[in-house]
Amino acid sequence: MKGLTSPLWPIHFKPLPDELLSSWLVRLAHSHGLKVQTFCNLIFGNRLQVWNRDIDRLAPDWLITELSDRTGATIEQVMNTTLQSYQGILYHRQRASGTLSWIQSLKLHHRKFEGFGLQFCPECLTKDREPYFRKSWRVAFNTFCTSHHCILHDRCLDCGQGAAFHRNDMRHAQYVKTVSLKECYYCGFDLSKSPSLPPKYESRDIGIFLGDLSQKLLDGALGQAEIDNLLVMHHFAKLMFTRNSRVKLYSHLCNVLGADEIALDTKSDIEGADVDTRHHVLQAIAYLMVNLEPILRRAIAGKAVRYNHLKKDFDDMPGWYEGFIKKFSDWRRPY
Ligand SMILES: [Zn+2]
Ligand SMILES: [Zn+2]
Numbered sequence: 001m002k003g004l005t006s007p008l009w010p011i012h013f014k015p016l017p018d019e020l021l022s023s024w025l026v027r028l029a030h031s032h033g034l035k036v037q038t039f040c041n042l043i044f045g046n047r048l049q050v051w052n053r054d055i056d057r058l059a060p061d062w063l064i065t066e067l068s069d070r071t072g073a074t075i076e077q078v079m080n081t082t083l084q085s086y087q088g089i090l091y092h093r094q095r096a097s098g099t100l101s102w103i104q105s106l107k108l109h110h111r112k113f114e115g116f117g118l119q120f121c122p123e124c125l126t127k128d129r130e131p132y133f134r135k136s137w138r139v140a141f142n143t144f145c146t147s148h149h150c151i152l153h154d155r156c157l158d159c160g161q162g163a164a165f166h167r168n169d170m171r172h173a174q175y176v177k178t179v180s181l182k183e184c185y186y187c188g189f190d191l192s193k194s195p196s197l198p199p200k201y202e203s204r205d206i207g208i209f210l211g212d213l214s215q216k217l218l219d220g221a222l223g224q225a226e227i228d229n230l231l232v233m234h235h236f237a238k239l240m241f242t243r244n245s246r247v248k249l250y251s252h253l254c255n256v257l258g259a260d261e262i263a264l265d266t267k268s269d270i271e272g273a274d275v276d277t278r279h280h281v282l283q284a285i286a287y288l289m290v291n292l293e294p295i296l297r298r299a300i301a302g303k304a305v306r307y308n309h310l311k312k313d314f315d316d317m318p319g320w321y322e323g324f325i326k327k328f329s330d331w332r333r334p335y
Helices: 021-031 038-046 062-071 075-079 121-125 165-171 205-219 222-240 249-257 275-290 290-300 307-311 318-327
Strands: none
Touching: 021 062, 021 165, 021 205, 021 307, 062 075, 075 307, 205 222, 222 249, 222 275, 222 318, 249 275, 275 290, 275 307, 290 318, 307 318
């Protein structure tokens, strides 16, 4: 296509607020009237493959540089569309494979997503002038939209497939300007027509705690205390999904909360769980966090968890937590 070789592409809009790199790239391709694959082959050539990886997590430098050069967006603006921008906030060490803390897995297999790692808010997709996918929808502790107070979805309600908007244009003929990201890639269902349901919380405090965390992440306002809390919360999540049958923290908390206990897949982790499971488990984690000492003391007294479990395999333990759990180190001491 004429014009794609000049420094700036003919159409070179910048990413929308909180937009994912993949969403921006797909919209750029479609705005030029090209399918995503055709557009990427024209720009990057067949040699540099874009979609054989989770590009929001593993965006290569050449892609970042090219997007910056061709759209006029700064490198910082482009980097900010990637999940790498969460390093030091949600996770602390970059890894090429395996799970990153709090980043949902797409379970990519032959360019298909086999997991349900990309969530969406039906109301956001309805109200967007041009529907697009948010970076925060890839975050495991985000289970509801703080703007519209509705539960996020993680799959098409019509056919059950996960969202994979980079494949939407495969269902269409050559001219793709009318392809919307809100279509299900598999059956064409309009994902914005998914029901908008208010989230249920086990208590008001839990709702406030989780909503505050999501909103602050979106606003880039998470402080060190919250970043440390996320480390602790993640350790509790691991204790809930553990295969160690002696750790009964999840059952204990469900019991104390009077909540139904659902079977957790201990081969999975919170990043691989569906949105309903995560929302449920996060209620228990938030319940612990809002009143940590008495609730943990009761769990230890009830033998649902031991001091050893609270620190085992917890490498980035925040200083306050290390000091705090020491009071539970003497198992003979009555609580
Ligand atoms: Zn929304
Ligand atoms: Zn569908």
